[in-house]
Structure formats: structure tokens, C-alpha cells
Amino acid sequence: MDFSFTSHSPQQTIKFGNHLGSQLKGGEIIAFVGPLGSGKTHLIKGIVEGLGAHDAPNEVTSPTFVLVNEYTGRLDIFHIDAYRLESLDQFEQIGFDDYCRPDSVVLIEWADKVKKALAGVNYFKITLTHLDAAPDSPQLVDFRTITITNYPDYILL
Numbered sequence: 001m002d003f004s005f006t007s008h009s010p011q012q013t014i015k016f017g018n019h020l021g022s023q024l025k026g027g028e029i030i031a032f033v034g035p036l037g038s039g040k041t042h043l044i045k046g047i048v049e050g051l052g053a054h055d056a057p058n059e060v061t062s063p064t065f066v067l068v069n070e071y072t073g074r075l076d077i078f079h080i081d082a083y084r085l086e087s088l089d090q091f092e093q094i095g096f097d098d099y100c101r102p103d104s105v106v107l108i109e110w111a112d113k114v115k116k117a118l119a120g121v122n123y124f125k126i127t128l129t130h131l132d133a134a135p136d137s138p139q140l141v142d143f144r145t146i147t148i149t150n151y152p153d154y155i156l157l
């Protein structure tokens with residue numbers, strides 16, 4: 001199933017993540033794709049909160065230097081940022097396979113960089129884009145289109 005909508009604020013993106021996260025059952029691998037500042041980390045903050053990791057949202061930042069952040073809620077959550085990964089081997093070395101378990105959720109920012117490593121993996125994708133703001137409509141700068149493709153049918157959006 002596919003779903004697309006426009007978020008009008010960082011708060012709305014987090015709220016949507018919350019709604020999505022609350023419905024995850026475990027075993028999901030979600031690939032986040034979109035340019036710098038498109039809201040991947042904000043959406044993940046919401047998902048992590050929706051999974052009941054209530055202390056974690058303040059700690060949810062792009063795991064740019066550590067590559068993986070872990071949070072615990074209803075399920076174990078592994079938040080990977082592939083932006084600075086140097087190779088697909090490194091993606092394997094950080095333990096990707098071990099993170100994918102029936103009782104965990106794996107969230108991957110910049111997943112397009114590790115697309116090859118995800119080839120045989122059952123994941124779904126969330127694409128974020130800045131809405132092209134007309135020069136005379138500065139209020140649109142906070143608009144983001146969020147598109148979710150091939151998500152499991154138990155998730156109601």
C-alpha cells in the first residue's frame with residue numbers, strides 16, 4: 001500500500017511518526033530517503049515516541065558519528081544513519097543483520113546509500129521531500145511531502 005501527505009510543521013511530522021510508531025509490531029525495517037533537512041530524524045523521533053520509548057525522543061538525533069543509536073520502548077529500536085558509512089561492508093560490520101529481529105524495529109536514514117545491502121531484505125520505504133516553495137510563498141518552507149510505499153497492511157494511516 002502507498003500513502004502520501006504533506007506535513008506543515010516539524011510538530012506535525014513528529015505526530016505522524018507517533019501514529020505510525022504506535023502500530024509497529026516488531027520485525028519492521030524502514031528505509032528513510034530524502035535530502036538534508038527533509039525531516040527524517042523528526043519523523044523517527046515521533047516513531048520512537050510512538051513505540052513507547054518516552055525518554056528517548058530528546059535523545060533522537062541523527063546518529064551521524066556513532067552510526068547507530070539504540071532506544072528501548074515496547075520493542076528494541078535501532079536507528080542507523082548511513083550518511084557517513086564508507087562502504088557496504090561497514091554497514092554489515094556495524095551488525096545490521098543482528099539488529100533485524102522479530103522484536104526489533106530498524107530505522108535507516110539515508111537508506112539509498114545501502115540499497116544494495118537491502119536487496120534481499122523485507123523493508124518498506126518512506127521518502128521525504130521539501131515542497132518546492134514558490135519564492136513569494138515563504139510560509140511553504142516548512143512543508144514536507146511524506147510518501148510511504150509498500151507498507152504492511154496492518155498499519156492504518
Ligand SMILES: Nc1ncnc2c1ncn2[C@@H]1O[C@H](COP(=O)(O)OP(=O)(O)OP(=O)(O)O)[C@@H](O)[C@H]1O
Pocket residue numbers: 007008009010011012013034035036037038039040041042043062109141142143144
Ligand atoms: N514539516 C516539517 N517536518 C519536519 N521538519 C521540518 C518541517 N518544517 C521544517 N522542518 C525543519 O527541517 C529540519 C529537519 O531536520 P531533520 O534533522 O529532521 O532532517 P533530516 O532529514 O534528518 O536531515 P539530515 O539528512 O541532516 O539527517 C529541522 O530543522 C526542522 O525544524
Ligand SMILES: [Mg+2]
Pocket residue numbers: 040041061062109
Ligand atoms: Mg537526520
